[in-house]
Amino acid sequence: MIPVAEALERLLGGVERLGEETVPLAEAGHRVLAAPIIAGRTHPPFDASAMDGYAVRAEDVERVPARLNLIGESAAGRRFAGSMGAGEAVRIFTGAPVPDGADTILIQENAERDGAVVTATESVVAGRHIRRAGLDFHAGDVLLEAGRRIDPQALALIAAADVAAVRVVRRPRVAIIATGDELVEPGAPRTDDQIIASNSYGVAQIVRDAGGEAIDLGIVGDDEAAIGAVLDRAVATRCDVIVTLGGASVGDHDLTANVFVAKGVDLAFWKIAMRPGKPLMAGRLGAASVLGLPGNPVSAMVCADLFLRPLLAALQGQAMKEHLPRAVLDGTLGENDRRQDYVRAVARLGEDGELIVSPLNVQDSSMLRMLARANCLIVRPPFAPPLGAGDACRVLMLRPIG
Numbered sequence: 001m002i003p004v005a006e007a008l009e010r011l012l013g014g015v016e017r018l019g020e021e022t023v024p025l026a027e028a029g030h031r032v033l034a035a036p037i038i039a040g041r042t043h044p045p046f047d048a049s050a051m052d053g054y055a056v057r058a059e060d061v062e063r064v065p066a067r068l069n070l071i072g073e074s075a076a077g078r079r080f081a082g083s084m085g086a087g088e089a090v091r092i093f094t095g096a097p098v099p100d101g102a103d104t105i106l107i108q109e110n111a112e113r114d115g116a117v118v119t120a121t122e123s124v125v126a127g128r129h130i131r132r133a134g135l136d137f138h139a140g141d142v143l144l145e146a147g148r149r150i151d152p153q154a155l156a157l158i159a160a161a162d163v164a165a166v167r168v169v170r171r172p173r174v175a176i177i178a179t180g181d182e183l184v185e186p187g188a189p190r191t192d193d194q195i196i197a198s199n200s201y202g203v204a205q206i207v208r209d210a211g212g213e214a215i216d217l218g219i220v221g222d223d224e225a226a227i228g229a230v231l232d233r234a235v236a237t238r239c240d241v242i243v244t245l246g247g248a249s250v251g252d253h254d255l256t257a258n259v260f261v262a263k264g265v266d267l268a269f270w271k272i273a274m275r276p277g278k279p280l281m282a283g284r285l286g287a288a289s290v291l292g293l294p295g296n297p298v299s300a301m302v303c304a305d306l307f308l309r310p311l312l313a314a315l316q317g318q319a320m321k322e323h324l325p326r327a328v329l330d331g332t333l334g335e336n337d338r339r340q341d342y343v344r345a346v347a348r349l350g351e352d353g354e355l356i357v358s359p360l361n362v363q364d365s366s367m368l369r370m371l372a373r374a375n376c377l378i379v380r381p382p383f384a385p386p387l388g389a390g391d392a393c394r395v396l397m398l399r400p401i402g
Contacts, residue, residue, distance in 0.1 A: 001271045001272060001273040001278065001338075001339070002269050002271070002272060002273060003272075003273050003340065003382075004272060004273070004274050004306065004340050006269075007268075007269050007272050007280070007282070007307070008306075008307065008310060010268040010269055010282070011268060011269075011282045011289070011291075011307055011310075011311060012310060012311065012314050013268075015289065015311065015314040015315060016315075017169060017314075017315065017316065017317035018169055018170045018171075018172060018240065018315050018316065018317075019169075019170050020034040020035070020167055020168065020169060020170065021167075021168060021170050022165050022166065022167050022168075023165065023166055023168055024164065024165055024166075025155070025158060025159060025163065025164050025165065025166055028150050028155065028158070028166040028168060029150055029151075029152070029155055030149065030150060030151075030211055031149070031150050031166070031168035031169065031171070031211065032147065032148070032149050032150070032168060032169040032211060032316040032317060032318060033144060033145070033146050033147060033148045033149075033150065033166065033167070033168060033169075034146055034167045034168050034169045034317075035146050035167040036142050036143075036144060036145050036146055037142070037143045037144040037157075037158050037161060037163055037166070038140060038141070038142060038143070038161075038163075039137050039138065039139050039140060039141045039142075039143055039161040039162075039163075040139060040161055040162035040163055041139050041161060041162040042133060042134045042137070042138045042139045043134070043135075043136040043137050043160050043161065044131055044132075044133055044134070044135060044136065045133060046079075046097045046098070046133050047097065047098040047130055047131070047132055047133050048095055048096065048097060048098065048130070048131045048133075049074070049092045049093065049094055049095065049096050049097075049098055049105050049129060049130065049131075050094065050105070050129045050130065050131050051094060051105055051107045051108075051129040052092070052093050052094055052107070052108050053092060053105050053106050053107040053108040053109075053110075053111060053129070054068070054070075054089040054090065054091055054092060054105070054106045054108070054111055054118055054120075055074060055080075055084065055089065055090040055092045055098055055099050055102035055104075055105060055106075056068060056084075056088075056089045056102060056104060056105070056106045056120070056124070057084065057086065057088075057101065057102060057103055057104070058103055058104045058123075058124060058125055058126040058128075060086060060087055060088075060120075061104075061106060061120040061122075061123050061124055062123055063123070064120050064121055064122060064123050065119050065120060065121055066119065066120040067087075067117055067118070067119050068087055068088060068089040068117070068118045068119075068120065069087060069088050069089065069116060069117065069118075070088075070089050070090070070091060070113070070115075070116045070117065070118050071084065071088050071089070071090060072090050072091070072099075073090065073091040073092070074090050074091070074092045074093070074096040074097055074098070074099055075092075075093050075096050076093060076094070076095035076096050078096075079096065079097035079099070080092075080097075080099040082099070082100075083099060083100035083101045084099050084100065084101030084102050085101060088101075089106070089118045090102065092105065098130055103126045103127065103130075104124050104125065104126050104127060104128045104129070104130065105124070105128060105129035105130060106118075106120050106122075106124050107124075107129060110122035110124070136160070137161065143157055143158070143161055144157065144158070146317070147317050147318060149211070149318070150166070150168070169315075169316045169317055171211060171212055171213045172207075172210075172211070172212040172213070172240045172241060172312050172315040172316065173212070173213050173215060173237065173238070173239045173240050173241070174207045174212050174213065174214050174215065174239060174240065174241040174242075174243060174308075174312070175215045175217055175233075175234035175237055175239040175241070175242045175243065176200050176203055176204055176207075176214060176215065176216050176217060176243050176245065177217045177218075177220060177227075177230050177231070177234060177242070177243065177244045177245065178197050178199060178200045178218070178219045178220070178244075178245045178246065179219070179220050179221075179222065179227060179244060179245060179246040179247040179255075179256060179295075180197075180219070180221070180222060180246045180247065180295060181221045181222045182194050182195050183195060183196075183197040183219045183246075184196060184197060184219070185197055185219065186198075197219055198297055198368060199245040199246070199293070199295070199297055199300040199301070200216055200219075200245060202297070202300070202301050202304070203243060203245065203293070203300065203301070203304050203308070204216060206301075206304045206305065206308060206309060207308070207312065210308070210309050210312040210313065211312065211316055212241075212312050212315075215234075215237060215239065217230055217233060217234060218230075222247070222255055223255070224255050224258055224259050224262070227244075227247070227255060227256060227259045228259050228262065228263060231244075231259060231263055231285075232263075234288070235285060235286060235288065239288055240287075240288060240289065240315055241288060241289045241290075241291065241308070241311060241312070241315070242285065242288050242289070242290045242291070243290075243291050243292075243293060243304075243308065244256050244290075244291070244292045244293065245293050245295060245300055246293075246294070246295030247292070247295065256281070256292050257270065257281060257292070260281065260283065260285075260290065260292065263285060264285065265283045265284065265285045265290050266283045266284045266285075267281060267282070267283040268282045268283050268284075269281070269282055270292075273338060273339045273340060273382065274306075274339050274340045274341070274342065275339045275340070275341045275342065276294070276296060276298050276299035276302055276303075276342065276363075276365035277293075277294055277299040277300075277302050277303040277306075277342075277365075278294070278299075278339065279294045279299075280292065280293060280294060280303050280307070282307070289311060291307060291308060291311070293308075294365075296365040296366050297365070297366060297368045297371070298344070298364075298365040298366065298367060298368065298370075298371045299365045301368075301371060302342055302371075302377065305396075305398070306342075323396075323397075324379055324394040324395060324396055325355055325394070325395060325397070326355070326392055326393075326394060327347060327354075327355040327356065327357045327376075327378075327392070327393055327394070327395045328350070328354055328355065328356050328357070328390060328391070328392060328393075329357060329359075329378075329387050329388070329389060329390065329391045329392070329393050330356050330357060330358045330389055331358050331359050331389060332386070332387065332388050332389065333359060333378070333380065333386065333387040333393075334386050335383075335384070335385055335386045336380045336381070336382060336383060336384040336385075337382070337383070338382050338383065339382060340379070340380065340381055340382055341378075341379075341380040341384075342377040342378070342379060342380075342396070343359050343360075343363060343377060343378035343379075343380060344359070344360045344363060344370050344371055344373075344374035344377060345357045345358060345359045345360060345374055345375075345376050345377065345378045345395065346358050346360065346373065346374060346375055346376070347375055347376040347395060347397065347401055348401060349401060355395070357376060357378055357393065357395055359378060360373065360374060374398060375397065375398055375399050375400075375401060376395040376396060376397045376398055377395065377396045377398065378393050378394070378395050379393075379394045379395065379396055380393070
C-alpha cells in the first residue's frame with residue numbers, strides 16, 4: 001500500500017490540460033477559461049448618475065436656497081440631448097447619462113419642484129453622486145485570467161464587458177462502468193440477492209460538479225470478457241477518463257484488475273493506505289486516465305472526492321489545493337493504524353465561530369445514509385494518537401454547513 005499523497009502524485013503526474021473550444025456566453029457557466037477575458041467596452045460607458053434627482057452645476061447651488069430652470073430629463077437608456085448652462089437643471093434618474101455642462105447630482109430629497117422651477121435646499125459639491133465613465137473598467141482591460149472557473153459573478157462581468165463568446169477548456173469526458181453480478185438499476189426487477197447500483201449516480205454527479213461530462217456505460221457482470229468489451233467501448237468514445245466501480249479487490253469475483261492488465265493498462269498504483277478505499281487502482285490506457293474505484297459505496301464516493309476531483313481539475317488546467325481547516329473534536333477517536341483515515345463527521349460552528357466536529361458512530365464503508373448525513377471527513381494521519389473531546393483535528397469539508 002502507498003500513502004495517499006504519493007498516490008495523488010502518481011495519478012496527476014504528466015496530466016496535461018485538455019484542448020480549447022469557443023462557446024456562447026449563455027453556455028459558459030462553470031467552464032474554465034482557456035484565454036483571458038479582455039473588455040470589449042468601457043463600463044460604465046459614460047458618466048452616470050448614481051441617484052435619482054437633478055443634474056446641476058455645483059456653482060449654481062453653492063448658496064441655498066437656489067432656484068434653477070428645469071429644461072429636460074435624462075433617463076437610463078435615453079439621455080438628455082442638449083447641454084446645460086448656468087442656472088439650469090435636468091431631471092435625472094439612477095443609471096442615466098449626466099448631461100453635458102452638469103458636474104454634480106442634487107438628490108431629489110434635497111430639492112423642491114414647482115412646475116419648471118427646481119429649488120435646491122442643500123448645496124452639493126462637484127462630482128457628487130456621479131459614476132465616472134470607466135469607473136469599473138475600460139475597453140482593452142484584462143478582466144479575468146485564463147484558468148478561472150466561470151462562476152455567476154464572472155459570467156456577469158464577461159457579459160458587461162460585451163463579450164458574447166468565450167474561449168474555454170474542453171469538458172473532460174468521463175466514462176463510468178459499474179461491475180458486479182449483484183447490481184441492478186433503481187426501479188428494475190431484481191432478486192432478493194441483488195442490490196441497487198448507487199455508486200454510478202453519485203460519481204456521475206461528482207463529475208458534473210467538477211465541470212466534466214459523465215457518460216454512464218451501465219452495469220456489466222462479473223465476466224472478464226464482458227468487462228473487457230465495455231472497456232473497449234469506453235476507449236471508443238474517446239473519453240479522457242475511464243472510471244470503473246467495483247472489482248478492484250482480491251476476491252475470486254474481483255476481476256477488474258485482471259482485465260486492466262490484459263488490456264494493457266499501465267498501472268500507477270493498486271491499493272492505497274487509506275480507510276475507506278484501500279482497493280483503488282489508477283493508470284493509463286492510451287490517452288485516457290483510468291481509475292478503478294472500490295465497490296463499497298462510501299469507499300467509492302470518498303475516493304472519487306479525493307482522486308477523481310483533482311484529476312478533473314488538472315485536465316482543466318487547475319490545481320486543487322488541499323484545504324484542511326482546523327476543528328475541535330466533540331467526541332473521541334481511538335489510535336489510528338497504518339492507513340490514513342477519513343472519518344465521517346458532522347461539523348457545526350460554535351458560538352465563537354470555531355469549527356466543531358462530531359464523528360458519526362457508524363463508519364462502515366457500506367453505509368450511504370451516514371455519508372449523506374456527514375458534511376465533512378476528519379482526516380487522521382497514519383498512527384495518529386487517540387483524541388478526546390476538545391482536541392484539535394483537521395477536516396475535509398464535503399459540503400457547506402447548514
